Amino acid sequence: MKNSRSGPSAVVMLTGALVAFVLFSVFVLVLGNLPTEPVLPRVSTGNLNEWRQLEAGEQELLSSYGWVDEPGGFVHIPIDQAMSIIAEQGVSAIPTPQPPTPTAAPSGS
Numbered sequence: 001m002k003n004s005r006s007g008p009s010a011v012v013m014l015t016g017a018l019v020a021f022v023l024f025s026v027f028v029l030v031l032g033n034l035p036t037e038p039v040l041p042r043v044s045t046g047n048l049n050e051w052r053q054l055e056a057g058e059q060e061l062l063s064s065y066g067w068v069d070e071p072g073g074f075v076h077i078p079i080d081q082a083m084s085i086i087a088e089q090g091v092s093a094i095p096t097p098q099p100p101t102p103t104a105a106p107s108g109s
Helices: 010-032 048-062 077-091
Strands: 065-067 072-078
Touching: none
Parallel strands: none
Antiparallel strands: 065 072
């Protein structure tokens, strides 16, 4: 008499059940460690005047002319003017800065 089974073996069934149990257990452990309260963003406790001074300084920098590297000849221009130049002439209008030429190190003798 020939033994013909049409389903998976008992070992395969037990292995599948064990894997499912382990995955379910890990899932429950992870969900159990989640905070029940939403995490609130950290709010600055600084003074409102400090914030206004910071913003005013940034606006001054964005809307003025000034040196970035005076010996190298690099300046910053107002952001509105810079955007207009890029819109009219494209990114190729920005000169590529050249790397500084290396100077010979003094001999230590």
